Amino acid sequence: MIKIKNDGTPVFQGDLAIRAVSALPDQASKSDAQPVIVAHSETGHHHVVVGDGVTLWNTDHPLLSFLVVRGEATLEHQRAWDTHDPIRLDSGDKPEVIYEIRRQREHSPDGWRRVQD
């Protein structure tokens, strides 16, 4: 399992990027949905976060969300084959760490669209 360093450099898990950031944006809104799915897949192979001290924050941008992690959590890819390795998120000696989640996009005639898989 990969343990993410909380120094702001990104780790990629398939079509999403995750990195530690210093603060939540002002317009972020807390989601109470369970399980914490950070990236829905058209074919059901979601990327989910497993851990007790995790909250998901959404933004107006469809490809941008945030996680607040207190303690330990794991970002998992729910597919039985060609599975992307899990990523361990750990607030370490801090009360919490904020992670930015970016979904991958691609070019389209209208500008861009989210990568569908």
Added chain:
Amino acid sequence: MLKKLTKKQQAQLPHWRDKWIAIGLSTDRADWDRAEQALRACYRHAQLDEPKLIVPTASPLLAVQAGPIADLILGTPDLRRRAKSVSVKSTLTREVCHTLHDAVACAVFGALKEHPIVPPQRSLLIEEVLQSSAAQKAFSANWIQYLGGRFWASWSAFESFFREVCQYEFPLADRARDCAEMTQSSCWIWPHREFATVSDRPCVLHRDDAGQLHSLDGAAIQWVNGWGVYAVHGTVVPSDWIEQKDQLDPTLALTHANVELRRAAAEIVGWDAVLAHVPTTVVDTDDNPQIGTLLRADLPDAPGSQFLRVQCGTGRVFVLSVPPDCRTALQANAWTYDMTEDVFKLFQART
């Protein structure tokens, strides 16, 4: 109470695993008599009257079409009908079986969910009945109330090891025994309070080295009536992509809305055919295949389009559409995550 396996019992584990994998992947015909006896026993275990009729069907599709339609014909009001189906399934599931899917079962489930009606492979009789909106509603609402049979073999493999190898007679073992019998002898089952439809096993089953459904020459899994699922390394594709692959448009390998299907199209027609059909030039190649190669292609309706051919963390290669003004693969890859190149290139890992 069984607390620890003996060395002799542990030594049996590989054999038991292989035995049940073979059961799950068997392409032998269903053992109808054995399936019927086991299914009737399961109804009794669930405190239900035995079904008046058990109907063999050629494929899972027919089992889950015929069941809801027969239920409709029996004339029960809609809400009550649905409740009955649900209660029978949930009772059987709770009392007798647990649901553990494998990749094959998931692919068949996914294919039915996405493309439940696949003419002309469905039966002509059901074709006629399905003309009515009531039958279509009944099918759409209730087909999912099935039991997986041999595709749910993992639970029976687990519990039968203790029962048969360890000779451990746990409470409810008789229920588990009949459930295992049902699992071994047939495929999907659609149980109803009055009757049950039971599907035959597939007659064709092809997988790749990773165990995923895969065939470039025909259906990856198919039943005797011709219904089947077409798949490329586990990705379900339209049947005509395989059956008429000489007519598959190579540009789909670059332009299909879904990147997994894009990858499947590239494998079916081959990259040489894609590049021969769509004149492509290499704009930039990064040393790191996970950053990729930037390609420029003159598509018939979009000259000057650019694509990033890139390897993901699982080792598979995908093609992504990127803006025409990208100059390097690094710039294009960073753009797909809306990051600056400086942040992107510091990435710790790609899984």
